[in-house]
Amino acid sequence: MDLLRSLPLGLYLEQPITWLHHLDPRVKIAWLMSFLIAPVLANPIWRIALAVLLVAITLTAAIPLRVWKQQMGWLLMLCFFVFILSMVAPDGLGSDSQPRLPADEISFQQPPPTPKPGVVKESASTQKPKATKPVPTENPSKYRYVLFNQGPVKITRKSLDLAINVSTLLFTLIYSTNLFLLTTAPEEITAGIESLMRPLRAFKFPVTEVALTLTLSLRFIPLVLEEVQNLVRSVRTRAINWKKLGIRKSLQLWLMVAERLLENLLLRAEQIASAMKVRGFTSPDRHRVQWHQLRLKKSDWAGLVSLVVLWGARLIWGWET
Known part of the structure; x- marks a missing residue:
């Protein structure tokens, strides 16, 4: 194994x-x-x-x-x-991300206020220069x-x-x-699933049959792996030269191995069914064994x-x- x-x-x-x-x-x-x-x-x-x-x-x-x-x-x-x-x-x-502000620092000047009626506008020479307020270039949000x-x-x-x-x-x-x-x-898994599926019996769902099938399938998996391992070892012990066989004969050989694997699995399934019949397992509800x-x-x-x-x-x- x-x-x-x-x-x-x-x-x-x-x-x-x-x-x-x-x-x-x-x-x-x-x-x-x-x-x-x-x-x-x-x-x-x-x-x-x-x-x-x-x-x-x-x-x-x-x-x-x-x-x-x-x-x-x-x-x-x-x-x-x-x-x-x-x-x-x-x-x-689909869209490309762009910064909210341009890379170059740009300062904007506020436009001069409009003069009121009756107020004499000062000449350019007498006006006092106003300091420009640059816009901060740093993004206040740290999101990227x-x-x-x-x-x-x-x-x-x-x-x-x-x-x-x-x-x-x-x-x-x-x-x-x-x-x-x-x-x-595996037995605990099937017992737990059967217990959780009990309310489905009101709808005439075959809960016991499903649990028994799941138990047998979990028990059958090691047998499948054992048969695969035995066939692989039998092929290795014969020291087959795959290069001389070619693709066609290699496929034929693997088809023969797969056919032999299917025959062994069917034989194992028949042996399990015969053993259950001999022990009185004629229906899922009779002679049930509670492991847990x-x-x-x-x-x-x-x-x-x-x-x-x-x-x-x-x-x-x-x-x-």
Whole structure:
């Protein structure tokens, strides 16, 4: 099962047991959906706060560094490159920004007042020169649309906001899902989803069938990876010279491998179905095995209260202006 262990995402961490493992799966599903929905129409500060919150949860849960490095190292690097590329890319704004005042300093003289009727106008020689009042050239506002402009690199406010939004959204969506899968067993996921879907039974929705199908599919994924690994090893051990085979024969060989993989998977599925029939699993409601008892504890209620506080802050301060 080396292929399954080398996957960068979606692994369940059995040891050590953290406080995230003890949370009810329904509470963790609610937090996951919040992390997926909260960045929508949120300002950049709120998006950064969500990413920092995910990192803080990981640190407080004392997840080993080897797991974080193996699974999240490439994600942090990807988000960093996305941030840099989005920041230096053109922002797509059609108008060019211009300063409010010209570059040269210009002073304007006030026109002489119009003389009143009956008042003798003084001659030019007797008039006293009036001091001209220059207009200040400095912009009283410190707002600048272009933040950095050196050669081909141009960073504007819009490109910076876009870079923050894209990179933080990518990190939040992938990392929150991975953290959920890292601390939640497949059986707990299906039990939590089935519990949350119970109100749909009033509409005659097959909740139990969907939960059973999801459980079997999650259990079938390691078998698929094992079959793929065995076929890849069988091809490697034969030391095939791909250059002599050519493109056509290489495609034929890989089609034969894919056909063999499909046959093995169908055989595994038939064996699982036969084993379920022998043990009396004739319908989803009969002989059901409950792996986990879903009960809300004090830590689960604390997580729900924290979730309410999070959404309260989101609705008050998190909107994009």
